[in-house]
Amino acid sequence: MSRSRTVILVRAAVLAGLVALLEVLCRVGIVDPMAVLPPSEMVGAMIDQLRSGELDESMVQTFSTIGLAFGVAVALGTLGGAVVHAVPRLRRAIDPLLASYYAVPTFIFYPLLVALLGLGKLPLVVLGVLSATPAVVISTLAGLDGVPPVLRKVARVQRLGRARTLWLVVLPAALPRLFGGFKLALSYALIGVIAGEFILSGSGLGYSISFAYQSFDSRAMYGAMLFVLLVAVGANTLLYVWEGRLARRRLRT
Amino acid sequence: MTGGVGDIAVMEEPHASLRGVVRRYGGAQPVHALGPVDLDLRRGEFFSVVGPSGCGKSTLLDVLSGLGRPTGGTVSFEGAELGGEVPDGVGVVFQEDASFPWLTVRDNVAFGLRRTGLDGRETARRVEHAIGFMGLGQFAAHYPAQLSGGMRQRVCIARTLVMQPRLILLDEPFGALDQQTRLLMGDELLRLWRETGATVLLITHALDEAAMLSDRVGVMSARPGRFIDLLETGWPRERDSRVVSDPAFGALTSRLWSSLRTESLKTMGRAA
Ligand SMILES: Nc1ncnc2c1ncn2[C@@H]1O[C@H](COP(=O)(O)OP(=O)(O)OP(=O)(O)O)[C@@H](O)[C@H]1O
Ligand SMILES: [Mg+2]
Numbered sequence: 001m002s003r004s005r006t007v008i009l010v011r012a013a014v015l016a017g018l019v020a021l022l023e024v025l026c027r028v029g030i031v032d033p034m035a036v037l038p039p040s041e042m043v044g045a046m047i048d049q050l051r052s053g054e055l056d057e058s059m060v061q062t063f064s065t066i067g068l069a070f071g072v073a074v075a076l077g078t079l080g081g082a083v084v085h086a087v088p089r090l091r092r093a094i095d096p097l098l099a100s101y102y103a104v105p106t107f108i109f110y111p112l113l114v115a116l117l118g119l120g121k122l123p124l125v126v127l128g129v130l131s132a133t134p135a136v137v138i139s140t141l142a143g144l145d146g147v148p149p150v151l152r153k154v155a156r157v158q159r160l161g162r163a164r165t166l167w168l169v170v171l172p173a174a175l176p177r178l179f180g181g182f183k184l185a186l187s188y189a190l191i192g193v194i195a196g197e198f199i200l201s202g203s204g205l206g207y208s209i210s211f212a213y214q215s216f217d218s219r220a221m222y223g224a225m226l227f228v229l230l231v232a233v234g235a236n237t238l239l240y241v242w243e244g245r246l247a248r249r250r251l252r253t
Numbered sequence: 254m255t256g257g258v259g260d261i262a263v264m265e266e267p268h269a270s271l272r273g274v275v276r277r278y279g280g281a282q283p284v285h286a287l288g289p290v291d292l293d294l295r296r297g298e299f300f301s302v303v304g305p306s307g308c309g310k311s312t313l314l315d316v317l318s319g320l321g322r323p324t325g326g327t328v329s330f331e332g333a334e335l336g337g338e339v340p341d342g343v344g345v346v347f348q349e350d351a352s353f354p355w356l357t358v359r360d361n362v363a364f365g366l367r368r369t370g371l372d373g374r375e376t377a378r379r380v381e382h383a384i385g386f387m388g389l390g391q392f393a394a395h396y397p398a399q400l401s402g403g404m405r406q407r408v409c410i411a412r413t414l415v416m417q418p419r420l421i422l423l424d425e426p427f428g429a430l431d432q433q434t435r436l437l438m439g440d441e442l443l444r445l446w447r448e449t450g451a452t453v454l455l456i457t458h459a460l461d462e463a464a465m466l467s468d469r470v471g472v473m474s475a476r477p478g479r480f481i482d483l484l485e486t487g488w489p490r491e492r493d494s495r496v497v498s499d500p501a502f503g504a505l506t507s508r509l510w511s512s513l514r515t516e517s518l519k520t521m522g523r524a525a
Contacts, residue, residue, distance in 0.1 A: 150351045153320055157345045158365045158416075159338070168364075172355045250354040250398050 037222045045223030046230075055208060055224065062193060062205040063231075065121055069128025069189040074182055076129065077136020082166075084137065085144040098141075101134045110196050124196045124204075131192035132185035139181020143174030176247060183239045190232055266332055267293035268452045269317060269420055273326035275477075276312050285477040286312045289326060292471065292480065294420070294454060299446050301455045301463035303509060304473030305520040310456045311348055313478065314424050317454065318345050330420065344418030348425045348456075352397040352405045352412075359384065359393040362411045369416075383411040386445070403430045403438070414445065421449075424456045435459065436494045439466050443493060460513070464505040465496050472512040475519040482512040 019039045025031040026038035037045065049055050084091050106127065113123035147170055155165040171178075197206025205228055212221035275288035287309035294300055304310050315321035316328055319339040328335045330343065339345075353361050363380045371379075384393050387407040397405050406426050413421060423442075427435045439462055446453050457463050463470045464486065472482040486505055488496060496502050 148349065148351075150347050150349045151353065153345070153347060154351050154353075156320055157318065157339050157343065158368075159341065160368075164368070169353070172353070175355070246355075250396060 037218060042222040042226045045219040046226045049223040058203060058205045058208045061203050065124050066128060066189050066193045069125045069132060069193055070186050072129050073132035073136055073185045073189060077133045078140050081137040081140025085141055098134055098138055106131045107195055110199055114200055124193050127196045128189040128192040131188040135184040135188055136181045139177050143177035146177055147173040179243045186235055194228060268296040269294040269330045271328050274316055274323045274328060275325035276316055277324045287478050290479055294452055297450055297452055298468045299453045299466055301457055301467040301470045302473060303457060303460055303463045303470060303513060304478055305475050305517040307520060308473045308476045309478030311424055314422050314456060318343055318422055342419040344413035344416055344421045346409050346413050346423040346426050350405050352408045354397050357394050357396055358389055358408050361408050362415055364412055365416045379415045383415045387411040403434060418451060420452045422454045425458060435462060440493045442466060460506050460509045464502055464509060465494060470509060472509060475516045484508060
């Protein structure tokens with residue numbers, strides 16, 4: 001316990017050190033404060049923006065898009081992974097594609113998606129789904145591979161049937177690995193959606209940042225950036241903590 | 254020859270039986286793992302199987318439980334031939350740890366009962382009884398990861414026990430335990446057997462365990478496993494680990510050993 005606490009302290013100290021360094025560099029003028037706001041002012045800018053309510057609409061827009069993309073990716077990826085797992089031939093065909101998937105920048109298809117689906121929520125959701133789903137498929141495959149065969153045998157001795165075996169035995173046994181995939185999927189969905197908004201969109205947090213950038217409003221830009229950063233880290237931490245809770249029971253305490 | 258009281262025992266239908274059972278595993282290097290094997294388990298007996306490692310003991314359990322289909326021959330339980338599924342009334346404790354790591358001991362044990370439509374009170378009663386019986390009372394709320402290997406194996410036994418199987422198959426359940434604990438677990442197994450009246454098939458690599466617990470012991474040859482010796486111990490039903498000091502125990506163990514020695518040498522790749 002005390003060791004992991006030390007690790008957390010060191011980690012926090014590193015981050016705080018870097019932030020403090022940036023603050024000093026900006027204040028002293030080594031980094032142009034017009035180009036990069038000192039961190040303290042970023043925080044101020046973020047608070048101002050949140051107070052003013054100008055981000056409210058973008059937030060709703062972006063978070064709902066991310067949530068939708070994440071949900072679809074989790075459902076699609078888990079299902080797809082299960083199907084691929086069940087058909088070894090399909091698996092052999094698809095494995096290399098999955099392995100190289102993230103070598104391709106998915107964003108480059110975004111203009112195509114806009115051309116096909118019009119400007120709006122839909123192409124962004126699709127982009128998020130495209131970025132996030134393969135991670136879920138990969139982790140689902142790993143999770144299913146990792147289910148000890150003897151547990152499936154127990155299910156058969158208990159005469160569970162397919163659906164119950166899946167729900168009561170396979171899924172819980174695979175859950176820790178599935179969870180890893182869900183975490184990644186959330187990050188990928190967030191990156192996909194915000195990048196999409198950044199490139200081509202009329203609303204959302206990504207758009208707000210890009211708009212502020214183009215209008216030289218660095219306070220607004222850094223405020224929004226910091227906010228996105230905090231939300232991303234916050235969401236991931238939340239999943240991380242939840243995962244830890246699940247895992248703690250299974251592992252030796 | 255018909256009638257005659259003595260014939261009843263002979264005529265009694267075996268609880269489970271294997272007829273000419275052969276099991277081969279396919280793949281790049283096909284393995285002839287088992288048989289041909291014939292075996293009749295009498296209702297309510299305690300039968301042990303010993304054999305050199307890799308001779309097909311787990312495979313025997315696989316086909317007898319209905320988990321695996323034999324490549325040849327037939328398996329029947331309570332008069333009905335098995336067809337690729339595990340029949341109702343059969344419980345299996347596996348060689349590997351098969352406890353569910355995401356459930357507490359109590360939930361592990363209750364796992365099968367929850368779906369039998371048994372009312373909650375009766376379920377709880379049976380679960381608590383099985384937990385107590387296996388000496389897990391203090392650990393009911395623990396997760397398997399917090400238990401030792403032997404205790405996890407006991408969780409699996411309890412989980413099988415609550416279903417009140419009529420045939421219990423155990424695959425080296427105490428393989429990982431030290432000698433003293435194994436003897437004591439053997440006593441618990443005897444108690445369980447007497448209390449439930451079930452037919453028990455125990456796979457073990459410990460000759461003393463087989464000699465002490467069983468009504469009959471089957472000795473298997475090196476792979477492909479067949480029965481090369483079948484011996485009756487003649488122990489009374491009320492017995493426990495103290496039979497190890499009985500002179501008959503020494504005779505049984507040494508007979509088992511002489512049957513097995515040649516076979517074990519074969520698996521080690523040496524001539525007898
Ligand atoms: N699924 C499988 N596919 C291919 N070969 C197998 C499979 N399962 C077992 N075998 C082989 O069949 C033979 C018998 O295996 P089995 O597990 O039944 O032996 P065992 O007597 O239980 O061994 P142990 O004493 O180590 O538990 C072994 O040679 C093993 O390698
Ligand atoms: Mg075995």
